[in-house]
Amino acid sequence: MSKNAILPPAMLGMLGGGQLGRFFVIAAHEMGYKVAVLDPDKNSPAGRIADVHLCAAYDDSVALKQLAETCAAVTTEFENVPATTLEQLAQHCTVRPSASAVAIAQHRVTEKTFFCDAGLPVGAFVVINTEDDLPSDDSSIYPAVLKVARFGYDGKGQARVKSRQEAQQAFAQFKHETCVLEHMLELDYEVSVVLARDAQGKVAAFPLAENSHLNGILDVTIAPARATEVIKAKAQALAIAIAEKLDYVGVLGVEFFVSGGKLLVNEMAPRPHNSGHYTIDACVTNQFEQQVRALTGLPLGDSHLHSHAVMVNILGDVWKGTEPAWDKSFAHPNLKLHLYGKHEARPGRKMGHFTVLGRDTESTLNQARIARAELGIG
Secondary structure: OOOOOOOOOOEEEEEOOOHHHHHHHHHHHHOOOEEEEEOOOOOOOOOOOOOEEEOOOOOOHHHHHHHHHHOOEEEEOOOOOOHHHHHHHHOOOEEOOOHHHHHHHHOHHHHHHHHHHOOOOOOOEEEEOOHHHOOOOOOOOOOEEEEEOOOOOOOOOEEEEOOHHHHHHHHHHOOOOOEEEEEOOOOOEEEEEEEEEOOOOOEEEOOOEEEEEEOOEEEEEEEOOOOOHHHHHHHHHHHHHHHHHHOOOEEEEEEEEEEOOEEEEEEEEOOOOHHHOOHHHHEOOOHHHHHHHHHHOOOOOOOOEOOEEEEEEEEHHHOOOOOOOHHHHHOOOOEEEEEOOOOOOOOOOEEEEEEEEEOOHHHHHHHHHHHHHHOOOO
């Protein structure tokens, strides 16, 4: 344990009030800490259960002053908090992860450049600053995906393009913001690693997870991934290498493509990750407790997987004007339901998830598929 470890009942700060922040508040409360949440939404899921909810913008000087004066340490639940906010808070209290690490993940061009400079395997891409940067039709980059460099998530700010003309149209729709044009790979499958790293450089990585998406949003996560031992080991090694090169402290999610048996880095998230939600029910220590531990200087917990798990996201689409059939979900004795307490259900909005636990992957996946169909997902 660090000599300067922050112990309960200290106040911790969370920038962001979504579901990731909510799970952090729950973990911190269970460990004896108090939490102040900064989020401009008066109905934010994390703000509603926090000890203090500062309902203000992320660059609000009064709110930041209060955080700095009352919190022993501050972290974030999403990467689009202004890096300047993290820098300002770091002058007064512990901030993890650092502003420099978060800034790299905030911008796809910076992120891709970081991966390349670090010698990490990535798919072919082209940076698009102006329309003149768009490759001609004979380029091997097509078919491709055009992605805005900032503020794109869950399929937003992305467009599939097969030609320069389609890329031009998409670039215009994105108001000529800087983009990354990525070659569309033929995927075997997608995987992710979630890990925690402390200030002494110790790493606790969770098992490799296998992910599938629906309309650009994570749909199902299988843990452990149905991957070879070589892929599992290499993915963890690459994720750890990224954390080390960033001198990262906190929880980090790294997404990978597997194409033609080759592992390629896709993107990273400087926070707990949706694909790590299975850890809440299936691991000795979940990703949010690890976030608290890394932030406060406590020893990292055991990341061992004690059950096979399949996590399924629940989007606002399943409400359809009425409350979903939760009785069917609760009828599965090995299903754990987590609803985020969001104020309004909207199509495409993450409203909750469930995790099915089991002794082997296939039977657990089959049960998850049944429960998924009962809720009308997909």
